[in-house]
Amino acid sequence: MRGRLLPSLNAIRTFEAVARHNSFTRAAEELNVTQSAASRLVRSLEEYLQVSLFTRQSRRIELTDQGRFYNALLRDALDLIEAGTVELISSKAGKGTLSIGMLPTFGTRWLLPRLPAFQEQHPEIALNIVSSDGELDFTKERIDVAIRFGHGNWTDAIVDPLMSEEIQVVCSPRLMNGEHPITSYESLRHHRLIRHSTRPHSWEHWFRSVGVHPEDLQWGPSLEHFFMIIQGAVAGLGVALLPTFLIEEDIRNGNLITPFTDRIAGPGAYYLVTSAAKSELPRVKIFRSWLLGQLA
Template structure:
């Protein structure tokens, strides 16, 4: 209760307003905050006549506990509404694998598990679960996440692709004559082209580097637009191949050292919604 009083008082900047929201007396809210301050041995608020203001310690502490309060509120609402059957699952997912691999498969999950509401957000890089109110993450990495569960889901398989118009102008191969300026990069795999040429035993031409994009889907769209050659996985390129917008420039497939993992903290491990989603997700990956 003291944490709820802290959060409401900070958000509303008033013990009186917090008391009205929490259906307590103003004195009860004030005492809860005072007890918390005594336990922590720091002042959380500067008490002014016009409004409350968080101290530096108060801002730091609230920033740490706010995600936990949000998860607690969501879990309570789920149990009350669904009696523990299903509920919500908040998942962070990489933009490219989320848009091109996961979301096209989600209608099947919804049909099978209509009792679960799956909320998706996206970010670049690994999730900081202490600062982000999500239950799990489908993320790209090496699976080494200290203190977290990390289960392998999918490999990243790469091949070079380009638009038919680009191929007509520059040729249907990626070799020593391919200018560096034609190689499209994305920050997910910053050294991928150098590794590709090394694996193929090709002495790549020196010169100006090609464009760089933050995420793989941007590299895909740049390749489709005829801006050069991109290393892409089948889950992004297959539809573009089928529609004739991209062509593969090599029969070789390269399995990148990193892959996609389902990552979650210990406190999420017993969530029924996560257990159901995990089983479904691994089955989907196993069918590929």
């Protein structure tokens, strides 16, 4: 079996340092070698690759096109090696930092209020929580687990269903007490309907589910996150369609009113998505077990 086609790892490390500092002198200081040794290692790498990685003019150096290409690849590769090294060093007995990619509104309204209990039970685990609702990439986002809405079809991951959602129509008391109170589906045509930009067909799904085909609807602003839609509805920006579990407090305190009793199942569910590569790390197993236990 053929071995890997790799140049000297020491030469690679030296080249990346020189490219990062744009200086042989500063790279040599970082690596604790002489400037001539750093220069020789880069030369050996160029000879191995049979390409010039730098142009050298007097005391100035500059990456060639091939050098920029190779440096970008090596920087990402070394970042991954460094992250993995830190990962293993910090993961003894479940310690270390657990990075969670969190849907902004779900995290704020559902997960964050529960996390103090997790921290009390597991003070040895530090938490790093980032907003994450785009295409899921554990490596790029540097996260261990994520909470996502969808249909459970993520690859290279362990997928645990958390909950489905019911959606309902809400508005501010000001709209309800205004010139056109919402007393029927027909009365919705007098108001702007706020849309969720990542779920553009939610209103159509709701109308189909309740068997209504209204005409002359006014579309209001399209907002990216549920917390924006909630605030927009509270402010009277328009009528909103929102998951019930996200707005229970706003309904209780009178910030929002539900003009209809209809609650319709949303076209998806919330999932805990765990990186398959990190699923056996103690802190990841601890968090996954704890979070699923919250649903019992």
